[in-house]
Amino acid sequence: MINTVGLRTLLVKEIKRFLKVWQQTVISPLMTTALYFLVFGVALGGRIDRIHGVEYIEFVIPGLIMLAMITNSFLNAASSLFQSKINGTIVDLLVSPLGTFEVLAAYVAAATVRAFLVGALVYAVAASFTGPSVNNLFWALYFGLMVSVSFSLLGLIAAIWAEKFDHLSLFPNFILTPLTFLGGVFYSIDMLPAPWDVVSKLNPILYVVNGLRYGLLGTSDVPVMSAAAAAAALATALFVIAVLLLGRGYKLRA
């Protein structure tokens, strides 16, 4: 027995929540990414050689889309759940007849909607400079979906664990941003000296960035199947952790 009305309500509520502050949740990340694109792609890109046969300005587009999708899927789930813990409205959720999977599905789906919205806008801005480019739509959507699901799950895990805003900010500041910048957004790992090219392969974000790069441009530092498996493994691991925490009511139910 699934509480479909409850699931739909939570999903719609979460989407409405971020749309009510669209300047902050949609336009602001678009502006940030556009600045990256202008500085690294347009201003500096002309001084950098082609990578894997594509212009540098095109090379950075998939990474910038992933950067936006990672940040927005994480923040949507994390800030919503954490705010409801702080303002007490988490009680409405905890006393409702919603099961663990329904709660997870609603939060993850809403965060995925926001990530795809922002990702699509970033792509549209980029395409206005370089022209549209899609090598393989399936892989582009697959990696977009995997990254949105994974990082919204990480956002939920962070919000469940966090007891104050400082805890929550640890994730974007000390995990997401470093891993993303070191995950091949702005360079190919072929450009790194040993052993950093090998060390980089421990970074899961490298695989999703290169996976999307393959989907859009047809080029990647890693085989697309390896990237797909790594992305699925990341999503699965985070899903298991989120299910365990939410199912046990860790830091949510006394």
Next chain:
Amino acid sequence: MAGFRDAPPPRDPEPLRVDRVTKRFGGFVAVDELSLEIRPGEIFALLGPNGAGKTTLIHCIAGLARPTAGSIRVFGYDTGAEFRQTRRLVGLVPQEVSFDPFFTPHESLMIAMGLMGVPPDSARADALLSAFALDRHRDAYTRTLSGGMKRRLNVAKALVHRPRLLFLDEPTAGVDVELRKDLWGEVERLRDAGTTIILTTHYLEEAEQLADRIGVIHRGRLLMVEDRDVLMKRYQGGTLRARLDVPLDEIAHALPPGAQRIDRHQVAVSWSDPEALADAIQTLRSAGGLSDLAVEHTRLEDIFVELIANADDESNGERGTA
């Protein structure tokens, strides 16, 4: 799936059966092997000092906490294994007022309704807003409401799915007299409509006025559960205060037994039943002429204080002999 459109039918007419429930937080026992049965359609007042375990018990029933041991059944459904059924039957007004700053009162009620599995019903949300005098603020942001309005919205949210068992955890804490009276009226209307209500409160006057039965909890244990009328009758009595025309020194020999002097003309006499009260009045009248008279009845507050004090004495005694 269709089961969520309507509340599940009661499997058992008994709204709540708590069976030897214990809740521990590390070494601290908040609820200690507590058992309780609630009758259909009653208002049950759960009283106890701060930290007695009232809120923890309610949280265990509503799903905000997991009992360490014991079982809880709501209308025959187990709150653990059959949480979807029990949560659909239970409404909770938490002690802390909470609100989502992103949404209006109308939207908040629609969301609360949906989370409970009830298909969105705008007319139902409007009716609740009207019942709680929030209709003029239907589309205002919730953060702009006054404290009293936010509390009323919290009560309305707990009613969106027409719960059969409603918990009110100190619903009138910090609200003004007028709003308190309004809430009492709403509680009585809900009871009359068949809702079973469990109320925790610090205002003993509230329990005295509303409750059909009263339970006193202290240190996680139920000290007593009794019908309000039986309880008040058992502890009936009080104090008679009288002012006499004649100075007390002159009629000391004629005062009723146990009379205590307040000042030169005033005396206080304890009484335990109406006959004793009548005798005391007659004695004082004969002794020196009554010029003023006040009869004070034992209040629930006195009973409550006595019960808690006795429990503490017993507990200290046990510790002393251990």
